[in-house]
Amino acid sequence: MTEFEAVIGMEVHAELLTASKMFCGCPTTFGAAPNTQVCPVCLGLPGSLPVPNRRAVEFVARTALALHCEISPRSIFYRKNYYYPDLPKGYQVSQYGDDPIGRNGYIEIVVGGQTRRIGIRRCHLEEDTGKLFHVSPQTSEVDYNRSGVALMEIVSEPDLRSAEEAREYLVQLRAILTYLGVCDGKMEQGSLRCEPNISVRPKGSAAFGTKTELKNLNSFRAVSRGIEYEIERQVAVIRAGGQVTQETWRWDETRQVTAPMRSKEFEQEYRYFPDPDLVPMVFTPDWVQTQQESLPELPRQKQLRFQEQYGLPAYDAQILTETRALADYFEAAAARHADAKAVSNWVMGELLGRLNAASLDISESKVTPEGLAGLLDLVANGTISGKIAKDVFEEMFVSGKAPEAIVQEKGLTQISDEGALATTLDAIIAANPKEWEALKGGKEQLTKFFVGQVMRATKGRANPQLVNDLLKQRLAS
Amino acid sequence: MRITSEYVGQIGRLSRLALTDAEKERLTTHLNAILAHFERLQELDTTQVPPTAHSIPMENVFRDDTPRPGLTPAEATAAAPESAEDMFVGPRIVET
Ligand SMILES: [Zn+2]
Numbered sequence: 001m002t003e004f005e006a007v008i009g010m011e012v013h014a015e016l017l018t019a020s021k022m023f024c025g026c027p028t029t030f031g032a033a034p035n036t037q038v039c040p041v042c043l044g045l046p047g048s049l050p051v052p053n054r055r056a057v058e059f060v061a062r063t064a065l066a067l068h069c070e071i072s073p074r075s076i077f078y079r080k081n082y083y084y085p086d087l088p089k090g091y092q093v094s095q096y097g098d099d100p101i102g103r104n105g106y107i108e109i110v111v112g113g114q115t116r117r118i119g120i121r122r123c124h125l126e127e128d129t130g131k132l133f134h135v136s137p138q139t140s141e142v143d144y145n146r147s148g149v150a151l152m153e154i155v156s157e158p159d160l161r162s163a164e165e166a167r168e169y170l171v172q173l174r175a176i177l178t179y180l181g182v183c184d185g186k187m188e189q190g191s192l193r194c195e196p197n198i199s200v201r202p203k204g205s206a207a208f209g210t211k212t213e214l215k216n217l218n219s220f221r222a223v224s225r226g227i228e229y230e231i232e233r234q235v236a237v238i239r240a241g242g243q244v245t246q247e248t249w250r251w252d253e254t255r256q257v258t259a260p261m262r263s264k265e266f267e268q269e270y271r272y273f274p275d276p277d278l279v280p281m282v283f284t285p286d287w288v289q290t291q292q293e294s295l296p297e298l299p300r301q302k303q304l305r306f307q308e309q310y311g312l313p314a315y316d317a318q319i320l321t322e323t324r325a326l327a328d329y330f331e332a333a334a335a336r337h338a339d340a341k342a343v344s345n346w347v348m349g350e351l352l353g354r355l356n357a358a359s360l361d362i363s364e365s366k367v368t369p370e371g372l373a374g375l376l377d378l379v380a381n382g383t384i385s386g387k388i389a390k391d392v393f394e395e396m397f398v399s400g401k402a403p404e405a406i407v408q409e410k411g412l413t414q415i416s417d418e419g420a421l422a423t424t425l426d427a428i429i430a431a432n433p434k435e436w437e438a439l440k441g442g443k444e445q446l447t448k449f450f451v452g453q454v455m456r457a458t459k460g461r462a463n464p465q466l467v468n469d470l471l472k473q474r475l476a477s
Numbered sequence: 478m479r480i481t482s483e484y485v486g487q488i489g490r491l492s493r494l495a496l497t498d499a500e501k502e503r504l505t506t507h508l509n510a511i512l513a514h515f516e517r518l519q520e521l522d523t524t525q526v527p528p529t530a531h532s533i534p535m536e537n538v539f540r541d542d543t544p545r546p547g548l549t550p551a552e553a554t555a556a557a558p559e560s561a562e563d564m565f566v567g568p569r570i571v572e573t
Contacts, residue, residue, distance in 0.1 A: 085570055
């Protein structure tokens with residue numbers, strides 16, 4: 001049977017974190033009451049004139065540079081004409097053709113240990129539309145608060161080959177956007193939207209199959225599932241002797257399937273032309289240089305540095321750098337506790353596990369980096385066992401107390417007193433003569449039984465290494 | 478290029494205009510006359526002239542990212558044919 005491979009390109013829209021809209025001074029606060037953030041410009045009233053937001057232009061240029069794009073020396077705005085009630089002017093100001101702010105860049109992703117470069121075709125600036133609500137069978141309502149909010153579009157080359165790669169591309173792209181502080185990256189709130197186009201072809205073929213576009217992917221999980229589903233659907237169509245048709249599909253989160261959107265009766269024709277109300281943007285090499293120099297350390301650079309500086313595996317470095325806040329947290333803890341791998345294990349395991357379960361962000365963690373480092377110090381110097389440390393962590397997570405205080409209050413200090421442990425162990429041996437004889441007779445799995453009994457008797461506070469040593473001494477004598 | 482009555486119909490649909498057959502006929506004649514005029518202009522050799530997007534020699538006009546209040550919802554919806562509870566109201570739009 002023919003093997004198929006997927007060819008995926010990603011179109012991502014990111015709402016920019018500017019305080020005002022793209023072409024007018026209306027505020028951009030999320031969740032404001034309907035039509036409270038509107039003015040003649042973003043309502044498309046006659047006679048109003050747009051003036052571009054300088055910061056939005058800088059945000060797109062900095063993103064383009066972070067994506068290794070070249071910056072067009074001269075870039076202009078176009079009108080994309082279509083009639084839809086969420087678009088009061090009858091056109092969307094966008095960019096078109098070969099002079100977007102940024103073009104020809106790439107993102108590096110690591111999937112299955114392989115590093116791949118995914119091409120970025122363009123990175124441009126446009127404006128968002130209003131929001132429609134279909135409240136009754138007869139009417140639709142429109143809120144124009146979002147109309148004219150600065151929107152960045154990032155289009156990749158069709159370089160992705162699986163749902164996993166597409167997801168990782170999005171993870172890395174979102175990390176770059178949040179590191180730059182140009183977008184909050186919240187997919188559930190719609191500030192980061194992704195529309196993959198997907199086709200399949202026989203493995204090894206250079207030609208492209210017919211592609212479909214996928215919409216309504218509001219989470220990373222939906223991106224993975226939706227793309228996987230669409231790839232399988234297309235392969236099944238072709239295997240059954242059919243043909244994939246070029247159309248838009250919608251991911252149905254409840255049913256976990258893709259469903260075709262009502263196909264367009266005729267081809268849209270956007271009649272792009274340069275917006276006469278908006279003058280060209282000219283970017284000098286000096287200006288570009290200034291933007292380039294203002295870039296922070298980016299996720300990929302940070303990953304490589306974490307591997308180098310802290311000796312972490314690539315996997316750890318990838319997870320720890322997904323957000324700037326998490327990376328900062330790790331570094332603050334690693335600066336106070338020497339065993340960076342232990343810090344990484346605890347951050348990725350206990351901390352992220354508990355935060356995810358409680359739907360909390362790292363910035364809301366009651367366990368501070370200092371607190372975590374202090375806890376690991378207590379384990380490293382033998383004050384508490386690793387097992388007790390998990391209980392202490394749980395208490396820290398809930399109450400925010402310092403680990404030393406919790407250990408003190410609850411009397412959790414590890415028992416490393418040889419005499420006390422020996423007394424406990426001997427009592428347990430005396431109470432379990434059959435097991436002791438069997439262990440002496442070579443049934444080594446019973447070692448665990450005796451260590452376990454001592455841990456139980458001491459409520460987990462016994463130093464397990466010391467118990468093991470004491471047991472060995474008694475076996476040898 | 479000759480504009481046909483069908484093409485006028487398509488442009489009409491894109492503009493959400495319901496045109497009668499008589500209107501389509503009239504517009505077909507008008508648009509063809511306009512295009513004939515542009516065909517005359519196209520006889521000029523413009524290969525050495527860069528495309529003009531803007532007639533004013535200006536560039537990099539920006540504003541600072543400072544929010545300022547706009548209209549109240551009542552003012553915003555005042556000119557709308559129909560509104561309800563600060564929302565613009567129109568005929569139901571089916572997602573396409
Ligand atoms: Zn406005």
